[in-house]
Amino acid sequence: xxxxxxxxxxxxxxxxxxxxxxxxxxxxxxxxxxxxxxxxxxxxxxxxxxxxxxxxxxxxxxxxxxxxxxxxxxxxxxxxxxxxxxxxxxxxxxxxxxxxxxxxxxxxxxxxxxxxxxxxxxxxxxxxxxxxxxxxxxxxxxxxxxxxxxxxxxxxxxxxxxxxxxxxxxxxxxxxxxxxxxxxxxxxxxxxxxxxxxxxxxxxxxxxxxxxxxxxxxxxxxxxxxxxxxxxxxxxxxxxxxxx
Amino acid sequence: xxxxxxxxxxxxxxxxxxxxxxxxxxxxxxxxxxxxxxxxxxxxxxxxxxxxxxxxxxxxxxxxxxxxxxxxxxxxxxxxxxxxxxxxxxxxxxxxxxxxxxxxxxxxxxxxxxxxxxxxxxxxxxxxxxxxxxxxxxxxxxxxxxxxxxxxxxxxxxxxxxxxxxxxxxxxxxxxxxxxxxxxxxxxxxxxxxxxxxxxxxxxxxxxxxxxxxxxxxxxxxxxxxxxxxxxxxxxxxxxxxxxxxxxxxxxxxxxxxxxxxxxxxxxxxxxxxxxxxxxxxxxxxxxxxxxxxxxxxxxxxxxxxxxxxxxxxxxxxxxxxxxxxxxxxxxxxxxxxxxxxxxxxxx
Numbered sequence: 001x002x003x004x005x006x007x008x009x010x011x012x013x014x015x016x017x018x019x020x021x022x023x024x025x026x027x028x029x030x031x032x033x034x035x036x037x038x039x040x041x042x043x044x045x046x047x048x049x050x051x052x053x054x055x056x057x058x059x060x061x062x063x064x065x066x067x068x069x070x071x072x073x074x075x076x077x078x079x080x081x082x083x084x085x086x087x088x089x090x091x092x093x094x095x096x097x098x099x100x101x102x103x104x105x106x107x108x109x110x111x112x113x114x115x116x117x118x119x120x121x122x123x124x125x126x127x128x129x130x131x132x133x134x135x136x137x138x139x140x141x142x143x144x145x146x147x148x149x150x151x152x153x154x155x156x157x158x159x160x161x162x163x164x165x166x167x168x169x170x171x172x173x174x175x176x177x178x179x180x181x182x183x184x185x186x187x188x189x190x191x192x193x194x195x196x197x198x199x200x201x202x203x204x205x206x207x208x209x210x211x212x213x214x215x216x217x218x219x220x221x222x223x224x225x226x227x228x229x230x231x232x233x234x235x236x237x238x239x240x241x242x243x244x
Numbered sequence: 245x246x247x248x249x250x251x252x253x254x255x256x257x258x259x260x261x262x263x264x265x266x267x268x269x270x271x272x273x274x275x276x277x278x279x280x281x282x283x284x285x286x287x288x289x290x291x292x293x294x295x296x297x298x299x300x301x302x303x304x305x306x307x308x309x310x311x312x313x314x315x316x317x318x319x320x321x322x323x324x325x326x327x328x329x330x331x332x333x334x335x336x337x338x339x340x341x342x343x344x345x346x347x348x349x350x351x352x353x354x355x356x357x358x359x360x361x362x363x364x365x366x367x368x369x370x371x372x373x374x375x376x377x378x379x380x381x382x383x384x385x386x387x388x389x390x391x392x393x394x395x396x397x398x399x400x401x402x403x404x405x406x407x408x409x410x411x412x413x414x415x416x417x418x419x420x421x422x423x424x425x426x427x428x429x430x431x432x433x434x435x436x437x438x439x440x441x442x443x444x445x446x447x448x449x450x451x452x453x454x455x456x457x458x459x460x461x462x463x464x465x466x467x468x469x470x471x472x473x474x475x476x477x478x479x480x481x482x483x484x485x486x487x488x489x490x491x492x493x494x495x496x497x498x499x500x501x502x503x504x505x506x507x508x509x510x511x512x513x514x515x516x517x518x519x520x521x522x523x524x525x526x527x528x529x530x531x532x533x534x535x536x537x538x539x540x541x542x543x544x545x546x547x548x549x550x551x552x553x554x555x556x557x558x559x560x561x562x563x564x565x566x567x568x569x570x571x572x573x574x575x576x577x578x579x580x581x582x583x584x585x586x587x588x589x590x591x592x
Binding site: 050052071072073076077081082084088090091092093094096097100101102104105106107109111112113114115117118122125139141157161 | 440441442444447448455456458459461571577
């Protein structure tokens with residue numbers, strides 16, 4: 001079953017055409033990579049899926065619902081989760097509170113005011129912190145974590161909400177090779193019940209963890225297919241080699 | 245996945261907690277001040293207590309929900325006028341009635357403003373809300389100053405004292421303790437709210453409003469709830485104020501008082517609940533002292549203005565910022581650090 005279907009989406013910023021007739025479909029429980037040179041429209045596509053921007057025309061279907069004009073918070077409530085390119089953790093809250101804030105988002109306002117649920121969520125939060133190697137920094141302010149740990153915290157915040165579709169915008173940006181490898185390991189276990197769309201520059205990283213790839217250039221899709229198909233694709237090689 | 249536990253990292257940010265100490269000192273002052281000062285000063289301090297309630301309502305908006313309201317006096321004044329009309333036209337001055345009426349009027353008016361300014365498809369800009377509330381307060385001030393029924397520019401005096409049953413409460417020690425009780429209740433309820441899981445969402449909104457909507461929070465709803473709650477508190481303060489001063493005029497619902505409440509908050513330290521209380525005490529005391537000294541009599545507002553400017557520019561976290569760390573100000577919402585350390589060590 002297709003979890004996400006993007007049909008002929010266009011997006012212009014003034015005279016700049018960021019996306020031109022882009023269609024992508026993503027199967028449930030697969031890891032899908034978006035690659036392409038800078039300015040090719042990867043992040044724009046991601047923000048259209050997450051609701052940060054709305055498509056000029058075309059449609060976006062998620063879980064068979066048309067979400068083309070839905071607000072970001074409704075998309076988030078329906079199981080979509082985004083990790084920003086620039087880390088957007090809340091720096092003045094502790095690591096633990098960042099995760100708590102993320103996991104309690106589905107609760108009613110009354111429950112939040114009465115503070116009843118935090119005891120019950122504790123074990124789950126500690127498990128996730130443990131998994132992402134953050135448990136010994138549970139009480140540290142998120143802003144004082146190293147860059148790599150902040151990235152993991154943000155992935156942890158997305159993962160703990162058990163999204164159906166997780167969007168990661170450059171999760172390994174600014175990480176050391178060792179940290180990248182660990183990030184890949186941290187992501188693999190979520191494949192059982194989560195679909196992932198990932199934007200990355202690091203091709204080695206992306207080809208290790210993704211099942212399918214879509215290559216974008218100048219707002220258009222050049223090719224899409226499995227990692228092997230993309231490796232062999234003439235069109236992709238042409239685009240990458242002929243670019244000046 | 246065995247992990248190295250670094251206790252130093254866990255204990256980072258562990259400094260002496262100052263807020264509980266200030267709370268205890270202020271509580272003692274609140275309980276015993278009238279026993280040591282003259283009747284005249286008791287009346288002055290009662291007025292400060294009522295302004296403290298009002299200042300807390302501003303702090304909830306700006307310090308916690310990030311709503312810059314420049315028209316908080318609108319709710320204060322509306323409730324005040326409603327209570328004054330009741331006293332003058334119907335002779336109703338019972339405490340059990342005027343308090344809920346003040347709260348309801350404050351809530352209702354702030355709800356209307358929320359409807360126009362805060363609840364929309366996308367979150368409004370801070371400046372939009374600031375100008376919107378400012379305009380509303382200004383319009384209301386102009387309206388009452390031209391309206392004969394409510395005394396026009398002269399305002400309204402009420403001649404009956406506040407009553408509990410048949411007992412009349414004159415401004416003085418009893419009025420002091422009634423106001424103190426309300427201040428305590430308002431403080432404790434607000435404190436509970438901002439330290440709950442709801443308060444965690446507010447802390448998130450203050451730091452990165454945009455991020456919160458990607459976590460699935462409808463930010464405007466949270467802001468609207470805080471704004472209406474704060475409106476209700478301002479209404480309560482307005483109702484008490486009118487009966488304490490025996491007077492309400494256009495000046496009590498317009499820009500001047502709205503600006504004062506912003507200054508109380510910023511001067512004392514926004515986002516702490518205690519800050520505005522200290523702000524009220526500090527500003528009102530300076531005002532009271534300076535206006536009594538012959539040399540300063542004519543230009544005390546200038547001196548007050550300079551002091552405020554210096555604090556607001558050089559110490560944006562206000563007077564409390566000198567002794568309360570940023571970490572303590574924001575606080576911790578999940579489990580206490582102690583429990584987390586214990587748990588990690590147990591696992592180890």
